[in-house]
Amino acid sequence: MKRILGILLLLLAVLVGTAILEPDSFLSAYNLQNLTGWIGLFGILSIGVAFVIITGGIDLSIGSVVGLVGCLLPLFLVEHELSVPVALLSIVLISLAIGLVHGLLITKMRLQPFVVTLCGLLIYRGFSRWLTGDSTQGFGTGFKSLRYLARGKIPVPFVEDFALPIPFLITIGLGIVAAIFLNKTVFGRYLLALGRNEQAARFSGIKTDRMIILAYVICSFMAGLGGILFSLEINGVQPASHGEFYELYAIAAAVLGGCSLRGGEGSITGVIIGAALMRALYNSINLLGMPTELEFAIIGTVILVGVLADELAKRFAETRRARQQARVAASGTRN
Amino acid sequence: MDDxxxxxxxxxxxxxxRFPGVLALDSVRLKLGKGEVVAVIGENGAGKSTLMKILAGIQRLDAGEILLNGESIAIKDVQAALDLGIALIHQELNLSDNLDVGANIFLGREPARLGVIDRRTIDRRSATVLRSIGLDVSPRTIVGTLPIxxxxxxxxxxxxxxxxxxLIMDEPTSSLSHHETEALFRVVKDLRDRGVSIIYISHRLSEVNELADRVVVLRDGKNAGELNRDEINHDNMVQLMVGRDVSQFYSRIPHEAGEILLEVKDLVSPAHPRHRVNFSLRCGEIVGVAGLVGAGRTELLETLFGVTPSLGGVIRIDGKIVDFKSPADAIDNGLALVPEDRKxxxxxxxxxxxxNIGLAGLWHNCHTSGFLNAAKERExxxxxxxxxxxxxxxxxxVVQYLSGGNQQKVVLGKWLTLRPRVLLLDEPxxxxxxxxxxxxYQLMEELAKDGVAILFVSSEMEEILGMSDRTLVMHEGRVTGELNREQLSEENVMQLATGGVLTAAT
Structure with a gap:
């Protein structure tokens, strides 16, 4: 809880600071809707990768999966004229299959997650470019109702001008499901346990391979889902660059949100706040007129400071605990 | 010595x-004469290792004094200890496998000329030292290629x-073969005769019996007693270590063994593929598995539990053939394993x-269609x-802040929620x-009384002698013998554990 509090305060600081410095442009309905929409899109990817990170793994292929899906959806719908449900179902199945292959290679073949998903990153990107001949993919002016999924907004009662973008609502919905799954089900407990100590989890009768595969399937599924929304939102996908570095945004959001790359730690709320912080920073950089070339440097610095503060807080707590124990021991209560 | x-x-x-929560050493006294071998013994946690770490400069005293040749000295770090001529040989070896013998002997204090290591001096001086302990190894041999x-x-x-x-030796024989142990003893005796003083820490009382001039016994961080050469024998040492009669410590009520519950026939574990293991386990029976470190006891338990699936042979439970591909399968069939390394x-x-207690039982009794049943778990x-x-x-x-004993009870608790029929314990x-x-021990007794079949691996002779209704002894992957209560003795166990056979007396 404390970890989430820290990053929540940081997020509020960025939002309030930008609102004070640039009230007109930041608080405009257009900007806020835009910001929440992007938080939604990146939030989905971040929730997905959080599951993999909790098992102590990593998924570097997310951006390429977003790119692949971004190319496939227009191809299926526009070029091959598949019906919308068939196209969406195929894409979901392809995403699930990608996750399954990652999981099988990592558990059954004992390959390292970094290597497997790095190869995935290269393969799906190359495949997308070859499939489309590197030409821009889009839906033109069609598929209005489908694109409503990414561009639609739901008016908020009693608030004028501002409407919540659908991707944001989707992320909140998925976040609630993911949080329940992680904290209230047996499987979530298994994931947290094996992320801390896979061997002890296996010795306790947990089928760790299956759980790890499940985590990669969830991650790729979420990447696929995010990919559908990104392509609908952008409607002009460049096969060579669409989704590039998105895995790093997602991983950064998860880490900021309290996931440890060592595994076993993480909360869905934190991850969504992490994603929000990333987008808020990006938004501030633009609005405050900071050179956009510095974008990566600023975001990188914030993450570094965030994890450093977290580590220092943890050490402080450890020392305090040790001192307390020493005091208890000195006062003569031995166990 | 008391001159x-x-x-x-x-x-x-x-x-x-003092450590957080524990008084590791409480006004402990120790004297060591020149050319004397003093054995320091005691149960785990008696304070032996702490005392040795203090002498070697790894840890520092809170109170008390250390004197060398009658003068008070301060040992502030490892280097200071070495400068004073005090060297600790750890239980786990601290050698760099990838470097050669000479480089290891002079690691950290390489003789050098203009910053370039003087290899010739290393070789010459290493050879002299190696010769002095009768070790026929070239200083240029890579350490990793040598036997332990x-x-x-x-x-x-x-x-x-x-x-x-x-010279402080902490459990030097724990991973040595019988033959290697004998060679080590010869060196220790030779060093003593040359005037080197040795503090020898060991759980193996027979070694202490053979080597020690004097025995210092620690218990719960305090001096529990001392034995001079003519008083050193197994019973005296055990008595001081546990501070009570051994027979009292273990309640030796023989169990009423029931039906055969687990039967193992020609089982091949991947660690020792050349040997086949046969034995059976009855309801309500406590069976010990003795043997030296590396005899394949842990591997046997892990194969039984499906951690490393067997390469052949048959396991039967209640006469039905079972095949465990994972611990989950074994658990479904009523097995539980308290592993060797609890952390x-x-x-x-x-x-x-x-x-932790809930972990193993979640799927069996703590959920409704996948959702955790928090109330049942808490109960x-x-x-x-x-x-x-x-x-x-x-x-x-959080479990890591509990003491070792309480941690182990958490592991046991995890399994007992499942009411296992076969309990495998590895160095419990x-x-x-x-x-x-x-x-x-009491818990094991109670479970056995309730009809649970218990198979436990132990390297502590007293535990094997005190707790088992029957003992399997292993040597290099084989079960070399089975001892019933009448045959069970330290001598017989050691015979079988070192690959020997029982003498006609049995």
Missing amino acids: VSTPPLLEVREATK GKQQMIEIAKALSIEAGV LQGLILEMSVGE DTDEMIRALNIRTPSARQ TRGIDIGAKHEI
């Missing part, structure tokens, strides 16, 4: 060391090369007592904390205090 006129070479007075016994000798050579007058295999250290946890007397502030305490009392040990 008033000449002070002992090394003397420890009223050494006290010779690596141990390299450690000794390293200590001698700094002309250590006091690595038994517990999720960062999780709470409650979450099970509280029951185990009470039943096993786990000392923890609450079920939400390693590294835990004597009180918790006693409670675990």
Whole structure:
């Protein structure tokens, strides 16, 4: 809880600071809707990768999966004229299959997650470019109702001008499901346990391979889902660059949100706040007129400071605990 | 040694060391004369290792005094200890496998000319030291290619090369073969005759019997007594170590063994594919598995439990053939394993007592269509904390902050929620205090009375002798013999554990 509090305060600081410095442009309905929409899109990817990170793994292929899906959806719908449900179902199945292959290679073949998903990153990107001949993919002016999924907004009662973008609502919905799954089900407990100590989890009768595969399937599924929304939102996908570095945004959001790359730690709320912080920073950089070339440097610095503060807080707590124990021991209560 | 006129070479007075939650050393005294071998013995956690770490400069005293040749000295770090001629040979070897013998002996103090290592001097001086302990190895041999016994000798050579007058050996034989142990003994005796003083720490009382001029016994961080050469024997040592009659410590009520529950025929474990293991286990029976380190006992338990699936053979439960591909399968068939390394295999250290106890049983009795049943989980946890007397502030305490004994009880609690029929225990009392040990023995008794079949691996002879209704002895992957209560003796166990056969007397 404390970890989430820290990053929540940081997020509020960025939002309030930008609102004070640039009230007109930041608080405009257009900007806020835009910001929440992007938080939604990146939030989905971040929730997905959080599951993999909790098992102590990593998924570097997310951006390429977003790119692949971004190319496939227009191809299926526009070029091959598949019906919308068939196209969406195929894409979901392809995403699930990608996750399954990652999981099988990592558990059954004992390959390292970094290597497997790095190869995935290269393969799906190359495949997308070859499939489309590197030409821009889009839906033109069609598929209005489908694109409503990414561009639609739901008016908020009693608030004028501002409407919540659908991707944001989707992320909140998925976040609630993911949080329940992680904290209230047996499987979530298994994931947290094996992320801390896979061997002890296996010795306790947990089928760790299956759980790890499940985590990669969830991650790729979420990447696929995010990919559908990104392509609908952008409607002009460049096969060579669409989704590039998105895995790093997602991983950064998860880490900021309290996931440890060592595994076993993480909360869905934190991850969504992490994603929000990333987008808020990006938004501030633009609005405050900071050179956009510095974008990566600023975001990188914030993450570094965030994890450093977290580590220092943890050490402080450890020392305090040790001192307390020493005091208890000195006062003569031995166990 | 108690000559008033000449002070002992090394003397420890009223050494006290406190760790969070434990008084590790409480006014401990120790004297060591020149050319004397003093064995320091005691149960795990008696304070032996702490005392040795203090002498070697790894830890510092809270109170007390150390004297060398009658003068008070301060040992502020390892280098200071080495400068004073005190060298500790750790239980685990501290050698760099990838470097050669000479480089290891002079590691950290390489003779050099203009910053370039003087290899010729290293070779010459290494050869001299190696010769002095009768070790026929070239200084240019890569350490990793040597057997463990010779690596141990390299450690000794390293200590001698700094002309250590006091050599502390912490469980030096724990991973040595019989043959290597004998070679080590010859070196120890030779060093003693040359005037080197040795503090020898060992759990193996027969070794102490053979080597020690004097025995200092520690118990719960205090001096529990001393034995001079003519008083040293097995019973006296055990008596001082446990502070009570051995027969009293283990309740030796033979169990009424029931039907055959687990039967193993021609089982091949991947670790020792050349041997086949046969035995059976009855309801309500406690069977010990004895053997030296590396005899394949842990591997046997892990194969039984499906951790490393067998390569052949048959396991039957209630006469039905079973095939375990994973621990989950074994658990479904009523097995439970308390593993050797509880921190690595038994517990999720960062999780709470409650979450650890719940872990194995979640799927079996704590969920409704996948959702956790928090109330049932809490109920099970509280029951185990009470039943096993786990000392923890609450079920939400993180396991890593509990003592070893309480951690082990958490592992046991995890399994008992599932009411296993076969309980496999691997070194169940390693590294835990004597009180918790006693409670675990009682628990084993109670479970056996309830008809649970218990198979336990132990490297502590007293435990094997005290707890088992029947003992399997293993040597290099084979079961070399089975001893019933009448045949069970330290001598017979050691015979079989070293690959020998029982004499006609049985």
